[in-house]
Amino acid sequence: MAVTVVVALLLLATSPAFMASASSPVPAAAGGSPSVPAGPLDIVQLGAKGDGKSDATQAILKAWKNACDATGTQKITIPAGNFLTGALELAGPCKSSIIIRLDGNLLGTGDLNAYKKNWIEIQNVDNLSINGHGTIDGQGPLVWKNNECQRSYNCKILPNSLVLDFVKNAQIRGITLLNSKFFHMNIFSSQNVLVDKVTIKAPGDSPNTDGIHIGDSTNVTITGTTIGVGDDCISIGPGSKMIRVHGVHCGPGHGISVGSLGRYKDEKDVEDVKVTDCTLVGTSNGLRIKSYEDSKSSPKASKFLYEGVTMDNVSYPIIIDQKYCPNNICVKSGASKVAVSDVIFRNIHGTSNTPEAVTLSCANNLPCQGVQLVNVDIKYNKSNNKTMAVCKNVAGKSIGVAKELACL
Template sequence: MAFISNVVAMKAAAVAALLVMAAVSPAARAQGGAPSVPAGPLDIAQLGAKGDGKSDSTPMLLKAWKNACDATGVQKIVIPPGNYLTGGMELSGPCKSSIIIRLDGNLLGTGDLNAYKKNWIEIENVENLSINGHGTIDGQGALVWNKNDCQHSYNCKILPNSLVLDFVTNAQIRGITLANSKFFHLNIFASKNVLIDKVTVTAPGNSPNTDGIHIGDSSNVTISGTTIGVGDDCISIGPGSKMIRIEGVKCGPGHGISVGSLGRYKDEKDVEDLKVKGCTLVGTTNGLRIKSYEDSKSSPKASKFLYEDVTMDNVSYPIIIDQKYCPNNICVRSGASKVAVTDVVFKNIHGTSNTPEAITLNCANNLPCQGVQLINVDIKYNGSGNKTMAVCKNAIGKSSGLAKELACI
């Protein structure tokens, strides 16, 4: 993994400390002071859950959540060692308490799609949340991946995401594993002040649409020290995302760290202030990618991005800006883009590409990419019979510290 400076590490520690305090101290004061005694147990085993991997533990988890949510102060839900099978669960607030979910066992998502309204574990309208432990949230996606048709149709049936944070403020997720999701592993929507630290996300490289972490309409989200290997984007950053920090992440297999796809739906909001630092991508199909639909339905802006100190290890397409994204030819090709890409810096990016095309800037004729900088980019094709190259169209900016064959702007 690439080196992270002491300053960055100190900042990450400071963010973590602030989130810990946010998840505990303020809520304890503002929501009733000292913890009250909940109406019932918060340990799901005490509520009757059986960790045999077969018995339905959904009612026990919902009851533990209600007991914790209705109490005051800081309340801890305990999922002890064992394998607990559940269906869909909506864990809703607002709550009177700050809630810690201690995951030492494994949660298993049933393969019966009728057991889900939409997602698997959906936490919504909550302030001050912590999920930690050494357990696993296992979507058991292999049971239903054959029902996924999203590679071929815009209007496909979306399978359940594993863990969803909707309208959550002040949250941290540490130490747990997310595995084999039916769709996205972790989806963060309309949330703010979120820390994902030392989490493992894993699924087969050929599993469909199993994005590791997806962020949309959210702000001040930090992902640090996390290892992700999945069948789609390791991290995908959707419309409306601001102040996103990705530090010390290892990605692979997967499709890399992506912004987008942008412009697919109407009324999408801008993406701005993204920093990716000290990350390593190994064997991914893409590296650092910004993508927007060629037949975009809206006109969000993507701006103020910094990619710095990133290592590429046998990555197919290490650096990509694509304003003509059209997966599997399911969109209308027009050649015109509505999504503006500005102020994007790639600095100190090094390693190897397993295709000759190390840099691809495929910007639109009608809306060229503006303010793109390539600084000290050193990526070499690791194959034979061809040379490392950069392909740049309609990109305006500057290059410095690059080999001649990569200095395309």
């Protein structure tokens, strides 16, 4: 089923530095005629060596400054080669629209002292495009042993690979993100972002290597992307609105998740999320909405549509969990403050690796409302038990669903 994505028409009409792309639902980050930048935009011309050993950090930072200080459309080139870097803080606002053409491979150094927080962090930029056939390789295997987040709630976070902070009108297309130290991509407080035909890869047992995390962002579209990681393929956090996920292949990983919600104070609502025509293979979870049992804030999670999703050997295909409590860090008798409503699971089919194909576990004090199971056909792929559904404190309806799954 095709996805209709609402685009900010007013922005298009008022931004002369922005042209529509015929092949994507989000405009391309393009601008007017190029101006002469302050210096070269090819990082090799600025001294970078693609030998995988020499530090290319300063060459990339200089190329960014040259492009950012110019006007029109500027194109930074990262040619074939292996370019080792430390932290890259690519900050705006910029006078230009910037294209980063990535055909080589960026390697994140294994020296954690080289990072203040993240690896590649792009901030306060309007009209950005990252495209090409190259790779952003976090070299996670060098540092994963330092990740203590599986054991400690207040752990030190390792660097995320690619972070968009306060970015408007961005496209990321065609590139590969590999073996991040922590999250592969983190989209925060951004608007009108398209991720198209991107590949994200890490071992299934790699710690906290989420594929794409979205938070406090509006109008984010992920299409035609393949994600296999050690955590959520896509995680949608508080403050996310108008999120479209279409044609994504997920696995290995923890599935496509909303949340966790309610962990921190003053979290904002999540609403208008559509996940369509996706395939999940061998993941530990499928489509999941999760909130903390003793939530610290009261965001609403509403207006969800999951449609046309294929499950292949997924452990827990459909989940709403208002009693999420990893590592037993919650007050078990805590009363949830996160309201979940208007959630539709339609045309979901395939196989489950556990008997419990549907789990809707909502809070006693705040039941889930308006949940629908429509044409859901998921079968347990082993013979020693029957497929089942578990529903607690949830109001809604089942339509065209086998008896063993029709718990609404």
